[in-house]
Amino acid sequence: MAATTETFPRDTTPELEAAQQLEEAARFLDLEKWILQRLRYCEREIQLYAQVTNDTGEPRVFRASRVQHATVRGPGMGPLLFSKRLSTSEIHALAMNLTWQWALWKLPFSGSAGVIAADMHELSEQEARSLTRYYVNQLRRTVGPQLDVITPARDSHPQVMAWALSSLGAADGRTLATITGKPGSLGGVDLHSIAARFFRALFTCAIKQYGIVATGARVTFLGFDALARRMALELERTGTRIVAVADRSGGVCDRSGLNVTPLIQHVEREQVLFGYPEAKSISTDELLSESCDALVLSTPDGLMQSAAARVIFEAGGQLQSNLPIKTPVVPALLADFGLSFGAFCEWRKNSSAGFTDVDGLRGLPVHVRNTWREVHDYAQKHELTLRAAALNLAVSRVAEAMRLK
Numbered sequence: 366m367a368a369t370t371e372t373f374p375r376d377t378t379p380e381l382e383a384a385q386q387l388e389e390a391a392r393f394l395d396l397e398k399w400i401l402q403r404l405r406y407c408e409r410e411i412q413l414y415a416q417v418t419n420d421t422g423e424p425r426v427f428r429a430s431r432v433q434h435a436t437v438r439g440p441g442m443g444p445l446l447f448s449k450r451l452s453t454s455e456i457h458a459l460a461m462n463l464t465w466q467w468a469l470w471k472l473p474f475s476g477s478a479g480v481i482a483a484d485m486h487e488l489s490e491q492e493a494r495s496l497t498r499y500y501v502n503q504l505r506r507t508v509g510p511q512l513d514v515i516t517p518a519r520d521s522h523p524q525v526m527a528w529a530l531s532s533l534g535a536a537d538g539r540t541l542a543t544i545t546g547k548p549g550s551l552g553g554v555d556l557h558s559i560a561a562r563f564f565r566a567l568f569t570c571a572i573k574q575y576g577i578v579a580t581g582a583r584v585t586f587l588g589f590d591a592l593a594r595r596m597a598l599e600l601e602r603t604g605t606r607i608v609a610v611a612d613r614s615g616g617v618c619d620r621s622g623l624n625v626t627p628l629i630q631h632v633e634r635e636q637v638l639f640g641y642p643e644a645k646s647i648s649t650d651e652l653l654s655e656s657c658d659a660l661v662l663s664t665p666d667g668l669m670q671s672a673a674a675r676v677i678f679e680a681g682g683q684l685q686s687n688l689p690i691k692t693p694v695v696p697a698l699l700a701d702f703g704l705s706f707g708a709f710c711e712w713r714k715n716s717s718a719g720f721t722d723v724d725g726l727r728g729l730p731v732h733v734r735n736t737w738r739e740v741h742d743y744a745q746k747h748e749l750t751l752r753a754a755a756l757n758l759a760v761s762r763v764a765e766a767m768r769l770k
Contacts, residue, residue, distance in 0.1 A: 379458035387461070389753070390760040400764050404464075407457050409433040413503050415481065417495040425492075429500050431479035433513060434460040437766045438468060441477030441513035442708060445500070445521075445529065447485040447493075456480050465759035466702050470736055472709055477513050479504075485525075497525055498532040501544075505533065510542035510716050516708040517546030517556070519592060519681065527551060542716035545708040554711045557592050560703025561599040564680060566733040568600065571695050572659055574741060575676055580604035583620075583657040585674065587611050587649070588664025588682055589638060592704065594629045596661065596680065601625045609652045612664070614639035616652040696752040698759065699740060 384405055391401045413429040430453065433441040443463050456478050463476025481496055488496070507513055517526050526546040533540040536551060547553035569579050582605045586593055589612045597607050606622035614637035617623065623644055631641045639646075647655075653672045660674035663681035672692065677684065679697040744754035 378452070378454040380454035380461075383458040383461045386756060387760065390757045393747075393753075393757055394761055394764065396760070396764055400767055403767065404435055404461075404760070404763065407432050407434045407460055408436060409507075410457075411504065411507065413500065415496055415499045415503070417492055417499065419492055420489050427496060428482040429480065429496075430456060431504055431507070431513070432456050432460045432477060434464045434476040435763065436475045437770060438464075438475055438763060439473035440475065440509075440511050442467070442474040442516060442705070442712070443477035443479070443513075444516045444518045445479045445481070445497075445525075446518045447481050447483055447488075449482050449484050451480050451482075462698070463705070464763060465756060466698050466705060468762040469698050469740070469755055469759040470702060470706070470732075471762070472706075474514070474709070479515070493525065494528045497528040501529045501532040508543055510539060510712065514542070514708070514712055515544050516705065519704060520590060521546055523548040523553060526553070538716060542712050545711040547711070552711070552715045554707065554714060556704055556707035556711070557595040559707035559710055560592055561595040563703035563706050563729065563733065564596050564678075564700070565599045565603060566730045567695070567700060567737060568605075568659070568678065569603070570734050570737040571678070571699075572676055574737075575693060577658045577675060581606060582659060583608045583622075584659045584661060585609040585611075585652060585655065585657045585672075586661045586663060587652065587668060587672075588662065588666075589632060590663065590681070593661070593663040593681065594625075594632065596663070596703075597625050598629070608657055609647070609655055610638060611647075611649045611652045612638045613666075616647045616649055617641050617644035618647045618652065618655060619644045620655075694751060696755050698755040699737065699751070 387404060388401065411431045415427045415429050416424055419425050443460060459478040460476040463478065467474040467476065481500055483496060485493060508515060515529060523546060526544050527548055530536060530540060530544040530547055530551060533543060541552040546556060572579060572582060580603065584600060584605050584607050586597055586607065589610050601607060607625055608620055608622060609616060609618040610623065610628065617638055627643060628641060632638055656673045659676045659678060660672045661678045661680050662668050665682055667682045667685040674692060676693050676695065678695045678700040680700040683697055684694060740751060740755045740758060743758055744751050
């Protein structure tokens with residue numbers, strides 16, 4: 366049987382932690398030293414300093430960067446983020462983890478990531494547009510549909526990606542496939558819809574493995590951003606009961622099941638869950654003590670303690686506890702791939718001359734079921750956690766590609 370206890374050390378930088386996880390996988394797989402050393406570091410890093418003029422006419426300089434981890438399995442694909450808090454270490458770790466995700470899901474890309482060191486909420490529209498266009502224009506020679514594809518951040522607006530697209534010039538097949546997350550009029554797709562359907566397919570497979578039926582299952586959400594809201598709606602359509610939801614303002618609970626649509630309308634109107642009148646208000650600690658079939662962890666703040674859930678999904682957040690976690694954890698390599706998969710669908714639509722199977726997503730349930738079963742069976746065979754099994758499978762695929770080349 367697969368091991369059910371795991372710990373999550375958080376006393377290192379993200380890059381060092383990612384490297385330590387890679388080394389553990391390398392020991393398990395008995396990887397050659399040259400492969401380990403190559404995968405330990407990012408393949409390429411570009412540092413930029415973007416100067417723009419603010420609304421008062423004063424020049425401002427912002428640090429920015431783009432990282433590609435390993436392009437052995439294909440071009441890079443990863444997000445452009447706006448953040449003053451993200452460190453170089455975090456960007457390197459993100460690119461590395463995306464490499465493992467692409468490999469785990471058997472899609473021909475590698476991990477990349479970029480950041481502009483600015484808070485989008487502190488920028489005017491003109492400043493944000495200028496920064497985005499400068500950033501992409503400076504990367505013109507290193508991005509492209511077969512080089513590095515820029516995807517949106519989890520909270521990005523399609524307008525930002527439209528600005529990125531405009532900096533590349535005329536909208537043709539090459540430029541449209543270089544930038545994803547665009548408005549529909551520019552070849553974009555509904556990324557959140559695709560990501561929500563992706564998560565539903567994985568959720569159904571995973572809980573079935575633990576003897577839980579989707580219809581009537583009780584699910585709690587910790588974190589309720591735009592993507593989590595779409596995921597909750599998608600689960601509700603399958604008959605799943607969303608019994609509790611929490612964000613930074615607190616939580617709400619209804620053991621018979623929340624009505625997700627009016628709850629979302631309240632959050633979009635008030636920007637917080639606090640004050641929702643149709644359900645009992647509870648604290649985050651109370652929410653985590655409520656028994657449920659599944660906890661969907663979708664807050665970047667993570668979770669510092671175990672929860673009274675039969676299964677935990679890292680769908681945008683990660684467990685950060687140093688204590689043993691006995692609850693099965695569906696790791697981020699599996700559960701937090703929906704947006705990347707949506708970006709892949711958009712890339713394929715724009716680069717494949719008339720490809721139309723985006724809304725239908727033919728084959729998605731089979732692909733998700735096969736990948737889930739592969740990870741679960743690997744974990745059982747080798748007595749590993751799902752987290753270790755997913756990472757080992759992914760690293761082995763990247764290593765195999767390196768040997769072939």
